[in-house]
Amino acid sequence: MTQKVAVVGAGKIGEALLSGMIRGGWSPSRLLASARRPERAEKLRVRYGVECVSASEAAKAADTLIITVKPQDMAGVMDELAADVPAGRLVISGAAGIPTTFFEERLTAGTPVVRVMTNTPALVDQGMSVLSAGRDAGETHLARAEEIFGGVGKTLRVPESQQDAATALSGSGPAYLFYLVEAMTDAGILLGLPRDKAHELIVQATIGAATMLRDSGEHPVTLRENVTSPAGTTINAIRELENHGVRAALLAAIEAARDRSRELASGRG
């Protein structure tokens, strides 16, 4: 059982993890947070009752150190804390793009590193966290990461070579879905519906469709075909989606996100 967990870079994702662990029954006394701005640290202290310390103090005290700063800030944070991580402690990176070797090169030889790509639905315990072990991380380290990230949603182990693809699909995925909802709401307005009603209709349709995708055991094609009546309304919309290349646009968009994740690995901020 993990003794003390520190989150360095307690922004959106770091806070989602801290709050999720507390919802899941972790005592705030077992958690540490590190933020860059004092006012951010104060907010976390007040909101969750967690102790806020410097990155280097967090590194010294934690059995498990989770680093959730922006990829562009990762080199600076590692310069700040790498020398303070005692041998054998688990380091978990939540950053897009950055490979486990980046950390292994900077930490004491043999330090286990796990790379995790989660997503913002972790805020409502519906996250999708994709985990990969670095060179010196084994079953116990992956299990410890799953204990933490499993508290805020689902977890899946993948080879690290698939992390950039996972980042593009599930890490960024909620943004594409929010974008679709936003565009569909605009369509409702075009058709004369008030914005609040259009929003309510789309949100419930999204929740219903997502629940069916998860629970029905049916393939998405079958679920779509069940909505698409011969000479009905839906097929007219599907023809327009095909005419406008929406499927091809999604393929290109997600490939572009994967490419950006690869660029972040090579330090191109």
Ligand SMILES: NC(=O)C1=CN([C@@H]2O[C@H](COP(=O)(O)OP(=O)(O)OC[C@H]3O[C@@H](n4cnc5c(N)ncnc54)[C@H](OP(=O)(O)O)[C@@H]3O)[C@@H](O)[C@H]2O)C=CC1
């Ligand atoms: N947002 C998302 O949907 C997802 C993000 N990620 C990954 O999670 C990471 C964080 O992203 P996100 O939460 O969106 O970003 P945020 O900017 O919200 O959080 C990053 C936090 O790191 C803090 N920080 C920066 N430098 C230091 C330091 N030296 N010591 C302590 N804290 C520091 C920042 O402080 P300050 O606020 O004061 O600048 C900020 O609060 C990224 O690597 C991203 O790739 C992964 C999955 C999804």
Ligand SMILES: O=C(O)[C@@H]1CCC=N1
């Ligand atoms: O946009 C980003 O870089 C981060 C990583 C995945 C989701 N948000």
